[in-house]
Each structure stands twice: as C-alpha cells, then as structure tokens.
Amino acid sequence: MIEIDAITKRYDGIAVVDNVSMVIEPRTVTVVVGTSGSGKTTLIRMINRLVEATEGAIRLDGEDNRSIPGYELRRRIGYAIQGHGLFPHRTVAQNIATVPGLLGWTKARTDAKVEELLTLFQLEPRTFGPRYPHELSGGQQQRVGVARALAAEPNVLLMDEPFGALDPIIRAKAQEDLLAIQKHFATTIVLVTHDMNEAFLLADKIAVMDKGRVVQYGPPAELVRAPATPFVETLIGDAERPFRLLSIAKAGAAAEPGEAEGEPIREDRSQQE
Numbered sequence: 058m059i060e061i062d063a064i065t066k067r068y069d070g071i072a073v074v075d076n077v078s079m080v081i082e083p084r085t086v087t088v089v090v091g092t093s094g095s096g097k098t099t100l101i102r103m104i105n106r107l108v109e110a111t112e113g114a115i116r117l118d119g120e121d122n123r124s125i126p127g128y129e130l131r132r133r134i135g136y137a138i139q140g141h142g143l144f145p146h147r148t149v150a151q152n153i154a155t156v157p158g159l160l161g162w163t164k165a166r167t168d169a170k171v172e173e174l175l176t177l178f179q180l181e182p183r184t185f186g187p188r189y190p191h192e193l194s195g196g197q198q199q200r201v202g203v204a205r206a207l208a209a210e211p212n213v214l215l216m217d218e219p220f221g222a223l224d225p226i227i228r229a230k231a232q233e234d235l236l237a238i239q240k241h242f243a244t245t246i247v248l249v250t251h252d253m254n255e256a257f258l259l260a261d262k263i264a265v266m267d268k269g270r271v272v273q274y275g276p277p278a279e280l281v282r283a284p285a286t287p288f289v290e291t292l293i294g295d296a297e298r299p300f301r302l303l304s305i306a307k308a309g310a311a312a313e314p315g316e317a318e319g320e321p322i323r324e325d326r327s328q329q330e
C-alpha cells in the first residue's frame with residue numbers, strides 16, 4: 058500500500074504539488090490525469106524519491122520512504138517513462154540488467170531474469186537480447202523499457218506516459234499487455250497519462266490533478282456519475298463514449314436508463330479528415 062499523506066512540493070516557493078493525500082491499494086492500477094503542468098510527474102516522482110517532498114510524507118507498506126535506502130527503493134519501485142529512457146550504448150539484455158546489476162545479483166540470476174522478461178514480452182531472447190535499442194521498433198523499445206522497470210521484481214511500477222510515443226494499434230496492444238503483466242506480477246501500478254481513454258481503459262482508480270491538487274480520486278464509474286468539479290467534467294467529456302460506458306460496466310453498475318446517453322456518439326473521425 059502507498060499512503061500519500063499531505064504531500065507538497067514547492068519550487069521557488071510555488072506549490073506544484075499542493076497538499077495531496079491519497080491511499081493507493083496494493084495490486085491496483087491508479088491512473089493520474091490532468092493537463093500539462095498540473096504536477097502529475099512531480100507527484101509520482103516523490104513516491105520513489107526522484108523528487109524530494111517539501112512537506113508531508115509517503116509511506117510504503119507503512120514505512121516512510123525517506124527511511125528506505127535509495128537502492129532498496131530502486132528494487133521495490135520500477136520506473137518506466139515516455140521514450141523508454143533506454144541506454145543507447147547498452148544492449149537490450151544489458152538495459153534490462155541495469156537494476157539487478159546495481160543490486161549485485163549473480164550473473165546466473167540476472168541472465169535468467171532477462172530471459173524470462175524477454176520471453177514474457179514476446180521478444181525472443183537470443184535474437185533481441187544482443188541488439189541495441191536503435192535496432193528495435195518503437196513498440197519493441199517500449200516493451201524493453203517496461204521489462205527493465207520490472208527486472209528487480211518491484212512491488213510498485215510507476216509509469217509516466219509510457220505509451221505516449223506509440224502509434225494507436227501498438228499502443229492498444231501495449232495497454233493490453235500492461236493489464237496482463239499487472240495480473241502476472243501482482244504489481245501495484247501508478248500511471249500518468251493525459252489520455253482519458255487510456256485512463257478509463259486501465260484504471261481501477263483515477264486521480265485527477267488540477268493546479269497541483271488532486272480534485273477527485275475514485276473509480277472511473279464514480280467520476281462519470283459524479284464529477285467533483287467542472288474541470289473533471291470537461292476531462293470526462295474528452296473521453297470517447299464507449300470508454301465511459303466500459304468504466305460503468307466494469308464497476309458492475311447497470312447504467313441508469315438514459316444515463317451517459319446524453320451525448321451523441323462522435324462522428325467517425327475518418328469522415329472529418
């Protein structure tokens with residue numbers, strides 16, 4: 058469990074994350090949404106202490122993250138970012154072995170983990186392990202980025218716009234894979250995106266950030282039924298109708314007759330172009 062307790066981050070006296078509290082349950086997917094500059098990246102980077110909080114505390118299974126050594130945080134919390142952040146001069150296998158290397162794993166244990174993850178991500182280990190990132194497609198690089206983040210078997214996976222650079226079909230596959238991986242490893246996932254469809258597709262809970270504050274935090278269906286602010290309402294309006302309906306169906310709540318029916322289905326975009 059991740060407890061975010063009245064956390065604030067200030068730069069030059071200005072709060073970019075402003076007194077945020079939320080509890081993230083284990084083995085759930087939490088999606089943080091909001092406009093650019095609303096503090097999403099800063100918030101998740103305080104979980105693994107890439108950013109130090111100005112005020113407040115974050116506890117991981119009851120333990121203040123400031124009392125957890127850096128290497129232990131790297132082991133417990135995987136981190137995957139947009140653009141994948143792969144080291145260009147290291148092979149795929151060496152990239153995935155980064156954190157195990159820092160943790161002093163034996164070669165045999167590291168090699169076995171690299172093979173396991175490459176196989177899981179449908180990248181044949183003997184073919185892809187020795188390749189360099191530039192020899193891979195965008196979708197393959199993205200999978201290696203997530204594999205690297207999972208290498209030390211973290212309990213928590215932080216993902217910052219992990220699918221942002223992918224084209225729509227590969228993106229859909231990557232989103233599907235993520236849910237499978239979350240089940241496979243029972244990982245707690247905290248994912249930042251500006252894409253509301255993605256939020257509705259993946260989230261157990263959505264946290265909406267607006268100007269450094271979390272203005273609503275709850276299951277997608279709750280956001281659809283009772284948006285807390287006009288800003289949340291606008292964000293929800295940006296999601297495609299099928300995604301909103303999906304969130305209600307997933308919650309097991311039969312949509313009230315007429316509910317979520319208020320808006321027409323969007324025109325097929327291909328006809329607008």
Ligand code: ADP
Pocket residue numbers: 068073091092093094095096097098099100
């Ligand atoms: P988001 O992820 O929602 O786009 P960020 O967390 O990246 O938002 O940034 C929130 C605000 O904090 C922005 O206004 C950004 O310019 C500012 N900010 C982020 N990092 C720094 C930094 N290292 N120094 C000063 N300001 C920063």
